[in-house]
Amino acid sequence: MSDLIEAILLGVVQGITEFLPISSSGHLLLGQYFLGMDQEEFGLSFDVVLHMGTLLAVVTFFWRDLWRVMVAFFRSLPRPDFSDTDQRLAYLLLLATVPASGIGFAFRDFFETGLRNPWVVVGGLTAFGILFIVSERIGEKSKEISKLTFLESLVIGIGQAISLLPGISRSGATITFGLFLGMRRTEAARFSFLMSIPITAGAGGVQLPVLLDVEMTPFTLLLFGIGFAVSAVTAYLSIKLLLAYFARYSMRVFAYYGFALSTLVALLLILGY
Numbered sequence: 001m002s003d004l005i006e007a008i009l010l011g012v013v014q015g016i017t018e019f020l021p022i023s024s025s026g027h028l029l030l031g032q033y034f035l036g037m038d039q040e041e042f043g044l045s046f047d048v049v050l051h052m053g054t055l056l057a058v059v060t061f062f063w064r065d066l067w068r069v070m071v072a073f074f075r076s077l078p079r080p081d082f083s084d085t086d087q088r089l090a091y092l093l094l095l096a097t098v099p100a101s102g103i104g105f106a107f108r109d110f111f112e113t114g115l116r117n118p119w120v121v122v123g124g125l126t127a128f129g130i131l132f133i134v135s136e137r138i139g140e141k142s143k144e145i146s147k148l149t150f151l152e153s154l155v156i157g158i159g160q161a162i163s164l165l166p167g168i169s170r171s172g173a174t175i176t177f178g179l180f181l182g183m184r185r186t187e188a189a190r191f192s193f194l195m196s197i198p199i200t201a202g203a204g205g206v207q208l209p210v211l212l213d214v215e216m217t218p219f220t221l222l223l224f225g226i227g228f229a230v231s232a233v234t235a236y237l238s239i240k241l242l243l244a245y246f247a248r249y250s251m252r253v254f255a256y257y258g259f260a261l262s263t264l265v266a267l268l269l270i271l272g273y
Contacts, residue, residue, distance in 0.1 A: 003223060007046075011227040014050035015057070015234025019193060019242055021132065021172025021254045022261075023163075024054075026121035030265060048204060049224045053231030055200045058193050060232075061239050065194060069093065085146050089194075095150055096157035096195045101202060103161045117166070118269055122262040124167020129258035131176050132251040139179035144187050152181050156191065160199060167262075170196060172254065185246035193239060 017024040059066065072086030082088045148156075159177035163170035171192045178188030 003219075004226065007223040007227045008230050010046065011050060011053065011230025012234050014047075014054060014227075015231045015236075016238050017169075018051070018054040018231075018235050019058070019171050019196075019238045021128075021169045021175060021251060022257060023121070023124060023167050023169040023172065024051075026124060026167040026169075030118060030121055046224065046227060049228050050231045051200055052204050053228040054235040055197065055204065056228075056232045057235035058197055058200075058239060061236055062190075062194060062197075066197070069194075089145060092145070092148055092150065092153040092191075093195050093198070096153045096160065096191075097198045097202075099154070099157040099161035100164060100199050103164060118265055120165065121167035122266050122269075124165055125258035125262040128168050128172055128176065129255035129262075132172065132255035132258075135176045135179035136250045136252055140182040141179065141184050143182040143184065145183075145191050148181070148183070148191070155181065156195070160195065172251075175251070179251075185251070186243055189243060189246050 013027050014024050017027045068086045069090045072084060073090040076084070076087040076090065080087050080091060082091070156174050156177045159173040160170055162168055163173040171189070174192040174195065175185070175188045178191060179185065183191070
């Protein structure tokens with residue numbers, strides 16, 4: 001029964017933290033580390049399943065936008081018309097995925113194993129907490145997605161590449177870079193969520209062999225199924241709530257949360273837990 005509870009807990013953690021700017025990978029790593037979870041059942045293979053759950057959530061939430069963008073992309077071939085809003089968005093999203101795709105593919109083993117350390121999470125939470133506050137202070141918060149340039153899209157994509165480091169939230173990094181570029185919070189969040197789809201799907205495809213290597217017993221399938229479902233439902237609700245939150249409030253609360261969590265984790269590690 002404890003394994004079932006752990007699967008549900010990690011599904012909730014992944015669903016909440018994937019789109020909130022507080023680092024899903026960091027929280028999953030910390031949960032697995034401090035709770036002493038079995039890495040054979042709740043290691044990288046389980047992380048892949050949980051990320052597929054959040055992928056389903058964001059695709060479901062933005063399916064209308066995705067359909068318009070996909071149709072616009074094929075309509076743009078062979079000569080794109082960037083005065084068309086949907087065609088422009090399609091190419092902005094494609095360009096934004098380039099940095100993380102290239103770096104993630106080239107250094108996949110390093111990010112998946114070499115950096116799975118709680119101290120890396122502490123550093124990431126602290127550094128980007130500071131950037132959250134700075135971006136809120138200096139960002140104009142007026143620009144819409146349709147006004148993004150292709151260079152600015154690439155810059156946001158670099159933010160997504162940086163978030164490959166544990167402890168750095170993918171949504172937090174991309175939204176922060178969007179704010180630095182003058183975007184409205186809700187527009188930066190929407191662009192961040194949309195650009196997460198191709199990169200998450202691609203990462204899931206690359207990591208598929210990790211799942212295939214797992215010895216799938218009926219109980220393991222049950223754990224993975226529960227984690228997937230809980231992650232998907234929780235992530236869908238998180239997207240909805242976060243967009244409503246950003247319409248009125250700033251990212252500062254997430255910075256303070258990151259500072260508090262990183263301080264707590266650092267103290268636990270120093271004390272030998």
